[in-house]
Amino acid sequence: MSPARVDEGSDRGFIVPVGGAESKLNDSTILKRFLKLSGGRKARIAIIPTASLAADTGERYESVFQELGAGSAEALPFEERSDGEDEALLDRLDHATGIFLTGGNQLRLSTHLGGTAVAKAIRRLNAAGVHVAGTSAGAAFLSEHMIAFGEEGSSPRAGIVTLAPGLGLTNRVIIDQHFRQRDRLGRLLTALAYNPFAVGLGLDEDTAAFIGPDNTIDVVGTGSVTLVDPSGIEFSSMDVAKANDPVCMLGIKLHILIQGSRFNLLTREASPGTVGVAKG
């Protein structure tokens, strides 16, 4: 489930986890930005509604992207695992300039798409420059290590989060969504405590992290991204904690990023970017 190899001289596409409940009306800053990246009026958006059990999720996003001015927007009904090998569907996916995974249940994504040709195709397309966004469950699924489910609460406790292999577009981040709205810092910290190599991204609703080919994150939307950098951790009791014990974690770095601010995943440096810069 590692990212596909990027050819020399070319760039992978953006990876865009969205915290859920993104605006779909006039203020749809996130979807507009994704659409613009993907070519605007020339964009061909492939929508993957697999996470959702609602029959109209795909159609709804078709309308939204069409109203925002996409060249085309088409939902691809990957419903059963066998659909993941369907040549006609895969061929339509192959023509996309942007791929959008809807919300629902991330375990539907991992169980239905994991290990199929469509998962491989998305990794290959992203490596070749196609942008891939996912909202809510679709966001969780993008990374190599996916939060499948967990418990609420701001502080970490042993065993309150369950990780599963995700799509694997990047392994640099562990993503959580509806972050402010569903009180999820504790489960994200717990996930990072298992192995503090990744950076935690807690995405509020209507907020997205645009992870560029240069591995800088640009925040877009009306909420914030709680970025947890555990790389400087001085001590953790995760190895000796018993089920549901509180976990001691010393030396975590925290950045609250809002629209305009940035984080470099390579240097682990945060910057205010355009935040607070006077306009006009």
Add this chain to the structure above:
Amino acid sequence: MSPARVDEGSDRGFIVPVGGAESKLNDSTILKRFLKLSGGRKARIAIIPTASLAADTGERYESVFQELGAGSAEALPFEERSDGEDEALLDRLDHATGIFLTGGNQLRLSTHLGGTAVAKAIRRLNAAGVHVAGTSAGAAFLSEHMIAFGEEGSSPRAGIVTLAPGLGLTNRVIIDQHFRQRDRLGRLLTALAYNPFAVGLGLDEDTAAFIGPDNTIDVVGTGSVTLVDPSGIEFSSMDVAKANDPVCMLGIKLHILIQGSRFNLLTREASPGTVGVAKG
């Protein structure tokens, strides 16, 4: 509302904020530790139930401390502001070796006791070596800057927290309680963003910070203390944020402390203490 002066050669008493809902039965680690500090069988515990509207709060803690073996435990009914000048009540307070503020509403504490002789007496007694604990609302009130009320949610937003002057035993910390249970990181971060000079202490229920005369914090209880150190903050957008805007805060340090671990408020260093040390 600054701490009273500590005489040369003597130590102030411990300041002990408790996150609320502390165990009062066999496992009452926190209350036992406070009682032991205060002299055990020789302890005279003064209970201040002012925060609570329940008529039996004082009596309940009298029973609890008596059952735990206190020399004496007496609730002092400071109900109206005029009680705060009552010589008989103040005289009884003067004999305490430990003072315990119950839960309820911290604005009852600040509005009823603020600026009265009893508030001054507690500061003077603490400076003279008497230990002062508070649970829930009683914890919030201990510090110079008190969180009066605020909104839930893990990320900071301008205006979601209201600070008020507290009792003023220390100005080194801003305290929040029921922390994990009531999703309060956002309001604590917002409070710290106003002026990042203090350290934030987010106390889970049944969890206490024993702040010693040397300004080291020792954690006791079954939950964790989320310690937020904003001193290294690199950027904040608090000065330009409008009401309810998300707030950008870069470079916050976070420690999750559990029983046995420690934090030095002077050097701002966390240590695992006895956490993870094999027993026997």
